[in-house]
Amino acid sequence: MSNYHADVLQADKLLGNLERWLDKAIAHAAQKKYDPAVLLLARLAPDMYPLRQQIQNACDGAKFLAARLSGKAAPKHADTDQSLDELRARIRSVREYLATFTPADFVGAETRVVPLGFLPGKAMLGADWVREMSLPNTYFHFCMAYAILRHNGVDVGKTDFIGSITLRDL
Amino acid sequence: MSNYHADVLQADKLLGNLERWLDKAIAHAAQKKYDPAVLLLARLAPDMYPLRQQIQNACDGAKFLAARLSGKAAPKHADTDQSLDELRARIRSVREYLATFTPADFVGAETRVVPLGFLPGKAMLGADWVREMSLPNTYFHFCMAYAILRHNGVDVGKTDFIGSITLRDL
Numbered sequence: 001m002s003n004y005h006a007d008v009l010q011a012d013k014l015l016g017n018l019e020r021w022l023d024k025a026i027a028h029a030a031q032k033k034y035d036p037a038v039l040l041l042a043r044l045a046p047d048m049y050p051l052r053q054q055i056q057n058a059c060d061g062a063k064f065l066a067a068r069l070s071g072k073a074a075p076k077h078a079d080t081d082q083s084l085d086e087l088r089a090r091i092r093s094v095r096e097y098l099a100t101f102t103p104a105d106f107v108g109a110e111t112r113v114v115p116l117g118f119l120p121g122k123a124m125l126g127a128d129w130v131r132e133m134s135l136p137n138t139y140f141h142f143c144m145a146y147a148i149l150r151h152n153g154v155d156v157g158k159t160d161f162i163g164s165i166t167l168r169d170l
Numbered sequence: 171m172s173n174y175h176a177d178v179l180q181a182d183k184l185l186g187n188l189e190r191w192l193d194k195a196i197a198h199a200a201q202k203k204y205d206p207a208v209l210l211l212a213r214l215a216p217d218m219y220p221l222r223q224q225i226q227n228a229c230d231g232a233k234f235l236a237a238r239l240s241g242k243a244a245p246k247h248a249d250t251d252q253s254l255d256e257l258r259a260r261i262r263s264v265r266e267y268l269a270t271f272t273p274a275d276f277v278g279a280e281t282r283v284v285p286l287g288f289l290p291g292k293a294m295l296g297a298d299w300v301r302e303m304s305l306p307n308t309y310f311h312f313c314m315a316y317a318i319l320r321h322n323g324v325d326v327g328k329t330d331f332i333g334s335i336t337l338r339d340l
Binding site: 136 | 173176177180183184214215218283285286289291292293294295297298301302303305306307309310313314316317320321323328331332335336337338339340
């Protein structure tokens with residue numbers, strides 16, 4: 001059960017990392033004298049989501065990770081965020097939501113049945129869902145957000161992607 | 171303990187997905203009449219690794235996930251792979267290595283001390299290492315490989331990224 005809470009804490013850390021990538025995006029825009037909102041419409045391919053939706057989907061990935069494994073209803077976000085400030089507010093809102101969870105919320109998460117909205121009548125067990133669907137999908141959107149920023153010259157690096165780690169002496 | 175073996179199976183699945191992305195890359199090159207090896211040098215930014223190294227690092231991420239959590243020595247790969255055929259052989263070699271593991275290999279993985287090569291004198295516990303370092307880093311390189319292919323017009327999509335999932339009826 002504490003493993004799933006640890007996954008939620010990891011998702012929260014990724015959202016904190018994302019906030020710092022956006023700080024660097026704003027700094028890059030100021031240095032190069034462009035409107036940072038331009039980045040929100042940047043895409044790696046014309047039929048891929050732009051940065052704005054990658055951020056929205058990363059937020060949703062983190063939110064639903066906690067909600068579905070705990071069997072709670074997730075707060076709604078309407079995907080109407082257009083500006084950097086609105087996207088930052090969404091990230092903060094999801095981080096505040098994640099902070100409400102404790103390890104006890106994930107008792108039984110492993111065998112919880114998670115319905116799949118895109119496959120009516122089908123579901124996954126919590127343990128499979130988190131490993132095969134939720135985490136891969138959530139990492140995908142964080143990575144695409146990072147890749148879009150990096151592709152556009154924003155000074156993010158691998159340590160910005162990984163963020164803080166729990167060290168001990170050898 | 172079986173959770174860590176399941177993480178290894180998930181990494182193996184991602185390698186299988188990557189093999190199919192490369193099939194699609196070769197098909198795209200044939201259709202557009204270019205040498206698919208061109209893609210191996212493609213990058214999202216001049217100071218990012220090209221596809222070739224993203225594939226090598228994805229392979230290493232999967233290999234070390236199994237090796238370090240089980241306390242075994244990983245097979246060496248010299249990063250001399252230059253061609254698509256050589257990279258495919260490396261993917262197959264890592265998949266064969268991963269297939270040698272069983273859940274019993276991961277007894278005690280949670281508290282196993284994993285030294286960090288890039289931080290002499292420092293280590294992480296297995297449970298922290300897999301969640302905070304190994305999986306994020308491994309997903310990062312799979313995602314960047316995918317993003318480079320997608321950015322260059324190869325017809326990969328989200329279901330190619332996610333791959334097979336363990337379904338049950340609702």
